[in-house]
Amino acid sequence: MTHKAASLTAALMLSTTFVLPAMAATPEDVVTTYTDIAEATYSDSLSTAEALRDAVASLVEAPSEETLQAARKAWTASRAPYQQSEVFRFGNPIVDDWEGRVNAWPLDEGLIDYVAEDTPSAEDNDLAQLNVIATPELTIGAETVDASQITPDLVESLHEAGGVEANVASGYHAIEFLLWGQDLNGTEAGAGERPWTDYAEGADCTGGNCDRRAAYLVAATDLLVSDLQEMVANWQDGGAAREALEADPQAALSAMLTGMGSLSYGEQAGERMKLGLMLNDPEEEHDCFSDQTHLSHYYDGLGIQNVYLGRYARVDGSEVTGPSLSDLVAASDPAVDEALKADLDATMQALTALRDKAEGGMAYDQMLAPGNAEGEAAITAGIDGLIKQTGSIERAVAALGVRETAFEGSDSLDDPDAVFQ
Amino acid sequence: MARIALIVSLAAMLAASAHADTAEAVNDVILPAYDELAEKTTALADTAAVDCSADALRDPYQAAWDAWASIDYLAIGPIQQNGRALAMSFWPDTKNSGRRAQQALVDAAPPAIDDPQAFADLSVALRGLGGLERLIYPSGVEGDEAVLCRLRAATAADLARMAGEIRTEWDDYASMLLDAGDAGNTTYLTADEARQALFTQVMAGLEHTADTRLGRPLGTFDKPRPERAEAIPAGRSLRNVRLSLEGMRDLAMALYPDAPLTRAAFDRAIGLADDLDDPVLAGVAEPAGRLKVEILQQAVRATRETMQAEIGGALGLSVGFNSKDGD
Numbered sequence: 001m002t003h004k005a006a007s008l009t010a011a012l013m014l015s016t017t018f019v020l021p022a023m024a025a026t027p028e029d030v031v032t033t034y035t036d037i038a039e040a041t042y043s044d045s046l047s048t049a050e051a052l053r054d055a056v057a058s059l060v061e062a063p064s065e066e067t068l069q070a071a072r073k074a075w076t077a078s079r080a081p082y083q084q085s086e087v088f089r090f091g092n093p094i095v096d097d098w099e100g101r102v103n104a105w106p107l108d109e110g111l112i113d114y115v116a117e118d119t120p121s122a123e124d125n126d127l128a129q130l131n132v133i134a135t136p137e138l139t140i141g142a143e144t145v146d147a148s149q150i151t152p153d154l155v156e157s158l159h160e161a162g163g164v165e166a167n168v169a170s171g172y173h174a175i176e177f178l179l180w181g182q183d184l185n186g187t188e189a190g191a192g193e194r195p196w197t198d199y200a201e202g203a204d205c206t207g208g209n210c211d212r213r214a215a216y217l218v219a220a221t222d223l224l225v226s227d228l229q230e231m232v233a234n235w236q237d238g239g240a241a242r243e244a245l246e247a248d249p250q251a252a253l254s255a256m257l258t259g260m261g262s263l264s265y266g267e268q269a270g271e272r273m274k275l276g277l278m279l280n281d282p283e284e285e286h287d288c289f290s291d292q293t294h295l296s297h298y299y300d301g302l303g304i305q306n307v308y309l310g311r312y313a314r315v316d317g318s319e320v321t322g323p324s325l326s327d328l329v330a331a332s333d334p335a336v337d338e339a340l341k342a343d344l345d346a347t348m349q350a351l352t353a354l355r356d357k358a359e360g361g362m363a364y365d366q367m368l369a370p371g372n373a374e375g376e377a378a379i380t381a382g383i384d385g386l387i388k389q390t391g392s393i394e395r396a397v398a399a400l401g402v403r404e405t406a407f408e409g410s411d412s413l414d415d416p417d418a419v420f421q
Numbered sequence: 422m423a424r425i426a427l428i429v430s431l432a433a434m435l436a437a438s439a440h441a442d443t444a445e446a447v448n449d450v451i452l453p454a455y456d457e458l459a460e461k462t463t464a465l466a467d468t469a470a471v472d473c474s475a476d477a478l479r480d481p482y483q484a485a486w487d488a489w490a491s492i493d494y495l496a497i498g499p500i501q502q503n504g505r506a507l508a509m510s511f512w513p514d515t516k517n518s519g520r521r522a523q524q525a526l527v528d529a530a531p532p533a534i535d536d537p538q539a540f541a542d543l544s545v546a547l548r549g550l551g552g553l554e555r556l557i558y559p560s561g562v563e564g565d566e567a568v569l570c571r572l573r574a575a576t577a578a579d580l581a582r583m584a585g586e587i588r589t590e591w592d593d594y595a596s597m598l599l600d601a602g603d604a605g606n607t608t609y610l611t612a613d614e615a616r617q618a619l620f621t622q623v624m625a626g627l628e629h630t631a632d633t634r635l636g637r638p639l640g641t642f643d644k645p646r647p648e649r650a651e652a653i654p655a656g657r658s659l660r661n662v663r664l665s666l667e668g669m670r671d672l673a674m675a676l677y678p679d680a681p682l683t684r685a686a687f688d689r690a691i692g693l694a695d696d697l698d699d700p701v702l703a704g705v706a707e708p709a710g711r712l713k714v715e716i717l718q719q720a721v722r723a724t725r726e727t728m729q730a731e732i733g734g735a736l737g738l739s740v741g742f743n744s745k746d747g748d
Contacts, residue, residue: 090746106516120516120517120518120521121516122515122516123514123515123516123517123648123649124646124648124649162644163640163641163643163644166515166516261742261746262742262746264742265742265743265744265746266742266743266744266745266746267746270744270746274504274507275507277504278504278507278508278544278545279518279522279544279545279546280522280543280544281516281518281522281544281546283516283518284516284518370542370543370544371542390742391608393742394614394617394741394742395610403739
């Protein structure tokens with residue numbers, strides 16, 4: 001898809017030399033760019049998840065501090081493209097229905113493995129201390145589950161066990177927990193400190209059941225790879241997500257802007273940033289085991305900007321670009337386009353500063369500590385930017401006249417309300 | 422030219438009438454509701470300053486929550502500042518963050534309890550109506566009665582402080598809504614944006630009522646979750662639904678009075694809530710009781726759809742992004 005989008009861009013650049021740029025982009029072109037970016041983003045998520053699977057294989061084959069660190073690095077690398085894909089969630093039901101399998105949080109990690117004694121869990125979650133790794137035969141409600149072999153199928157079947165969302169058995173955060181362990185430092189410095197010996201064989205094994213822990217990690221990583229394969233296919237030529245959008249470009253524009261707005265406001269600014277700040281509770285941190293929440297926020301913000309500007313920088317350094325929402329909005333109302341571009345830019349500056357502050361030594365959970373005014377200011381700047389850009393996204397929806405489309409229903413939006421959820 | 426002038430003046434008239442409905446929503450519904458909230462939380466704090474026993478606070482506490490329930494759906498303006506929306510009533514608290522933080526506070530009994538400014542910086546989950554509920558009804562938070570008493574007074578005073586600030590700051594925010602489109606008003610560029618913001622609040626509030634306030638205890642047929650209802654210790658689960666529906670109906674009718682279908686849909690849902698003899702929605706655990714709560718939930722959803730078609734259709738509004746978007 002990259003070459004298709006790139007050649008379109010080249011054609012566009014040529015044509016803009018001679019005609020008004022406002023005439024250049026059509027909704028169809030813009031939808032093509034969007035679906036190309038989605039395909040590239042999920043493809044990069046897949047290739048980096050495959051690298052993670054390789055690193056996990058090395059870890060369980062030859063457990064050591066080095067192989068554990070290498071697996072953690074691979075996890076971090078795999079998050080960069082995936083978080084940029086979150087903007088495709090809201091507005092694309094096919095993604096939203098799927099994403100709980102790969103990126104659910106917060107989790108009651110005691111479902112998976114040993115945890116500290118006073119670990120808080122979701123209210124009335126009977127399975128918060130299930131500890132699959134230590135328990136070959138599980139009791140879930142009235143049911144007995146054979147967990148003697150930890151397979152991708154078993155992990156998949158345990159996801160949201162007992163109907164409790166906090167029972168996250170699969171996905172990035174389950175893997176993160178298995179690589180880092182619990183962060184028991186509260187709002188003090190330090191991330192999870194799981195020792196590599198949690199994967200050691202024989203007498204060196206710490207934490208018990210090292211072979212089953214290794215099996216769980218392998219199964220969860222295999223499952224992540226197959227889940228991402230499924231999503232890449234949805235965005236390839238003929239894939240369901242791509243076809244749904246191509247069938248109705250006006251509805252697709254609405255879905256694109258909905259994804260940007262819902263992620264900006266209710267999800268990222270609200271659930272993920274403001275809530276943690278207002279609770280001063282590291283339990284509300286998105287990547288709480290690895291202390292890499294700042295990276296998640298940064299790449300979420302970047303994904304939103306990618307969609308608007310119609311460009312995505314791939315992990316191999318190449319770029320996917322094409323006619324963008326920005327082009328369309330500029331043709332309709334240049335002031336709205338300028339304001340939205342400026343807002344997205346300001347948000348990315350704030351999220352970059354937040355990222356750099358965390359990488360510079362003040363971890364995200366430390367920023368959540370009561371009385372840490374500097375940390376609070378850094379997070380608040382990101383929240384304010386996201387809220388402000390949401391207002392401009394609303395104006396872009398109005399400028400493109402795609403508001404009503406969302407309510408008329410379409411192939412891509414079988415539930416007329418789904419677009420605003 | 423004459424025709425153009427006519428069109429322009431017609432547009433101006435329409436614009437003027439557009440301001441009128443926002444004005445009614447603000448002046449007849451929102452500001453009086455926040456007046457009431459400030460008054461009732463102040464009465465609560467005044468009582469607590471004299472007698473901070475749990476017994477003394479229950480009546481003024483219930484009155485304060487009544488006032489809050491009537492306007493709790495509104496998530497724009499001053500309520501969004503400094504985390505006030507979360508701090509007024511933090512629910513659902515899926516990880517028991519409030520009880521954990523509150524118990525730690527009771528155990529440590531730090532000076533922050535008696536320092537309003539420091540108290541205002543504490544976790545939203547231990548403050549507000551939910552926090553006070555745990556201190557005046559059985560909740561599992563335990564400790565020295567003298568400390569609990571101080572904490573009750575501090576929580577009540579904090580509620581009154583927030584409600585007062587919200588009401589004061591609404592004077593300026595009201596001007597932004599009413600003077601939408603004026604030079605320098607970067608929040609609302611047009612009267613339509615102001616209306617859309619208010620419309621969105623009711624639509625999101627109805628969704629929250631159906632999906633969360635009623636949906637959480639309903640759980641699934643196989644696994645109902647009565648223990649997940651809101652404000653069970655205070656016995657307010659259903660009352661909050663009913664009062665919030667009334668508040669939303671008032672705002673919707675102020676925004677667009679000529680909406681008989683929407684009014685009837687609201688009245689039907691409110692009537693169902695009135696007839697439901699199940700204050701903490703415990704009935705969801707039994708098929709017969711569950712059906713009644715499901716019928717109420719469906720009526721709330723039907724109200725939302727009716728309002729979207731009737732008022733949204735008439736005013737050309739759609740639901741904007743709101744704080745309930747996301748998971």
